[in-house]
Amino acid sequence: MFTVFIDQFWQLTISGIALGFIYVLIALGYTMVYGVLRMINFANSEIFMWGTFGAIVASRDLFRYNQTTEPATGGKLALVLFIQLFAAMAFAAVVSVIVELAAYRRLRARGTNRLATLISAIGMSMVLSETMRLMTDSRPVGSPRILEKVILTEVWGAQIRLDTLITIVAAGAIFIILERFVKLSRMGKAIRAVSMNEDAAKLMGINLNRVITVTFLVGGLATGAAGFFYVTVYEYTKFNIGFTMGLAAFTAAVVGGIGNIRGAFFGGVFLGLAEVYASAILGTQWKAVTIFIVLVLVLLFKPNGLFGEAVQQTRA
């Protein structure tokens, strides 16, 4: 049972961390929106899915890459990857803002019950995934190989692959940039003010609608970046990938303490590792069950997630 786990421990750990960093960025989308709206943005998983398509559209239609094209190298590689990242983030951010306008704004203005907003968001995610399904004829879409996945080196028997390394470094960088933005910029401070106390923030003259739109935008950017990394690593997407990834990322956000940006980070990495370890030890079919049992245990002993304290106090 544990032979695989012991034998391949470092390899699994690296894979888990890379997967975890993708979760971190999606979880960031959930957690930021939760911070300002106190709402699970159910459509975030579909925003992610649209982000993956953004990355593919960029490489396929902009740079005319196809399945038989040789991977790019050097400056061209950097350019293509950068444009892909940009496209994924832009796609997702635009969709995210549209979601806010169509599914949330009106309901929030009327100050109505949370469940209506939740159903509205669920409706919106159906619209998003169904639109993509119709556009792709329900078929999976492969991404051309842009990045040659060379094995750079081996550490303790674990392969360090280029795409893994790029994911960890770049996703980490994007996370830090966004975290700094929220911490230091004027807009970021406004976002945090709204997270802590909406009424007080309003009294201080913060334009709530703008703050919320920007939050969705930033959340969308993070989620879209996750879409880019997903495409780079797995070179594949489909209209229905959002659900599984979104669910895992959402769980990550909760484990970390939803509404808390640092929580999203630790939650994401934790979940990535938990998934990979559980799959190796118990079999991949029990992955989801293990995660949920861990989630329940975390919530029972730390009811607000591992980093959730700050949020809870402002809410009480």
Added chain:
Amino acid sequence: MSKTLLKLENLTMKFGGVTALNEVNLEVKEGEILALIGPNGAGKTTVFNVITGVYQATSGSVLFDGHNLVGRKRFQITGLGVARTFQNIRLFGDMTTLENVITATDVHKKSGLVGSLFGTPRARREERENRTKALEILEFIGIDEYSDRLAKNLPYGVQRRLEIARAMGTTPKLLLLDEPAAGFNPQEKVELATTIKKVRDAGYTVLLIEHDMSLIMGISDRVAVLDFGTKIADDSPTVVQNDPRVIEAYLGVPADAS
């Protein structure tokens, strides 16, 4: 000397590094109106929260009618005979006035879900008893004309009184009133004072948090003063009023206008 109903012994409450209550000792005698005063942030509501089980005391004990309340569940404490009102009104807005009180009267009833579902004789009898009792309480507090209005649509003053009525619904021995006169005009305050006295005369013991000095002086049998989580005075209203430490506490820290 009447018997002690509630006794706080060396009650300490810490939140992280902040000490909200520090070794507080307090006795409430049966049948009296005891006012708990102090500047904002002195820990008055914390006392209520510890008594009613919202917070678990860091150390010390809360003895009520022969029971130690520390560590008990909140609804059990209510069942033993402690009921409270809330500083910021927390009625069940979508229920009627009457239902708000009936919900509280349920605490001493035996019939549960199965009995209610099948309409056992006991369940039916208890429903009738609850209703009668709730109506009596509303009449006693003087808001029975509102009994079928939704709580959220009531005038502010009535909501405040309903808070008291609802707490009385649990048939408490000790009634904890958290700033019952907040937001009242002088006329309403006078009426409230009458009501509170009436409640006491009906056999309830009252522990009261209030800022309005004239109200307190008018109705309290005794006044205890908290400052920074420490009890600094506990005596008759006139004595407390002239206690230099109390005056300092109030002048040193600007008192809340309300």
Added chain:
Amino acid sequence: MKNFNLRDFGADIWERSNRPVRVAIVIVVIGLVAMMPYAGAGFLATPIAAYDAVIVYPVAIFVLMSLGLNIVVGKSGMLDLGYVAFFAIGAYTMGFLGIHTSLNTWEIMPIGIGLAMLAGVMLGLPTLRLRGDYLAIVTLGFGEIIRIVALNVSWTNGPNGISGIPMPPDIGPLKFRLDDQKVFFWVVLAMILMTIWMIRRLSVRRPGRAWEAIRQDEDAAELMGVPTLKYKIWSFTLGAAVGGAAGVLYGSKNLFVAPEMFTLNVSILILACVVFGGIGNIWGVIVGGVILGYLPDRIRFISDARLLVFGLVLVVVMNFRPDGLLPRKKREKALVKKGANS
């Protein structure tokens, strides 16, 4: 006319009536609904899917499940995203006992309900202390766990599912038939009526008040002496019981259960029925279940785009009627009489 509103209109008629008239109204309404299987010829007919099958599943079973979920979400305000778990437990109980023992549907029904309730208690005890979104994600996880377990253990026959589940035995002259599902409809209708009876009974008595208080202010409720955890578990368990009952009947009607029938989508759809129709309001929930159960089959002519349309409908309706089509709003006047004859 400006203030016309169907719910108040209906309630007014109800209040102005005396007991015999009320009884008459109830009988007429039940009679009319029971005639529904005969109304499939005209406008109501569903393309492709058989009308008489559609009004059993999804329509009637959705209504039943929505009523059950409404006890949890609508009455006591707990967000449950894993309701499908109880449905699955009921269906698998029927499937397993139906082919391995000689018990019939009606004998399995209490077992299925009991197991669903047991699962409700087991899940509820540790998790119902959690609030809001945390509870939502934990229940969601529970729903997935039940499905994954069904997929991976041997007695459920894994992904192949259990087929050959027996139909219910005939009730006197009422025969269960595959090509004519009227009797199934009537059975579900009876279960719906029993559920409505149960909810109405409980709503005006102590449990209803306790749930209402918990939903509105859980802390205040507990401080007013409501044993909140106990009533939350009751609420959860009753919801589970209804879900389990629906599952048992579904298994016996469908003759086949497989894990892929019990995905998160079912939970979300049922929740959508509750919120769409009018959360907390029995009639609203019924309307929600009927519309959301029926609509996708009625609009099959737009074939591939129907889920898209369904999503759009959810967004639009929620934006313009956030409390659902028939919202919960207590009528102040109405309560005087209601209290009197409870």
Added chain:
Amino acid sequence: MNKKIKASAAIVAAFALSLGAFAATSASAATKTYTLAYQGPLSGGEASTGIDEQNGVKYAIKVFEAANPGYKINLVSVDDEGDPAVASKVAPGVGTNRKIIGLVGPAYSGATIASLPYYKAGNLTVISPSATRVSLTDPKSATVKSDYGRPIFHRVVATDDKQGPALAKFAIKGLTAPKVFVFDDQSSYAVPLRGYVEAALKKIVGASIVGSGDSVPNTTTDFSPTIAKIKTAGATVVIYTGYYSQAAVFIKQLRDSGSTAVFAGGDGVFNQEFAKLAGKSGENARLTGVAGLSDVDPKLEADFKAKMGVSSGVYAVESIDAANIFLSGILNGKTTRAAINKWVKSYSGKGLGGTSLKFNQHGDISEGGFAGFLVTGGKLVNQGAVV
């Protein structure tokens, strides 16, 4: 043009009823209209399978109508989303719709099992192009006797218990002492097939199954734990019994991890899309499947594309074969459900691929096996039948 014929046919038919004399004068237009149905996933996540199959049926009907003027075949599209829950909702309507005299499908085994009771009740004959679960035609199937579809169920595709051994043999062909790792995708197609593959492997001398295998839910895209298991087990052959889209994601990750183990998959992976999605990593993958339309006859494929506007998909041949059996029945005047059932039971003919189509008493065709394919240069190249 087509529309015009339809319209005039309708008018003529209407007149024919009221004015017999008039109808007699235009004998050439005495159109006979019959209704068949196709059932499979036409929307939802599995829609591409159903749409491909339905195109095959539509193509067969087009060809038939062109060859036999005077016949008009309506096709009812029964969308079960590949989901048994949906199937049991639509099947009663199809079962009681007496206009439908035969049904091609259902595409998936789960949906078939959910639908069968209703079709049995209505004596509606079905011929599935792709439901491969063994129990459907196995009267002895221990746990699930009720799956047995006689007398209405037929299929023109070979079953999992034939494919399992074929896949096992083809996967290890030419290898000495292969160490095989087998995993599935948790679906009701993949899990039983994996069972047959493993059973077959155990019988092959020299081959061994290594590791405990894996079951990877089909929504997974990160296969690193599975790859870790493969490496720990030191497998030289990896057999995946799921579908092509996951297979493509998996094989890329496997190759990127440096593994050179032989990869093999069943007819779920057997799809041109696999080669396309997997790119270079997919080279030399060994797949078992049945020949597609372009394999059978490139000219036929060209005609298909001209008539339908799209290329044929997987199971196109089977879908056309199934439709043709019904259509030939109609041509021979078998136009009631009972007559069609008799016709199908006693049918004997050749399919497009040259297989003889003759059903045994359980509804299976006796012939029909699996061919092995090797992915070469991004194409699936037929290596001939696996024996």
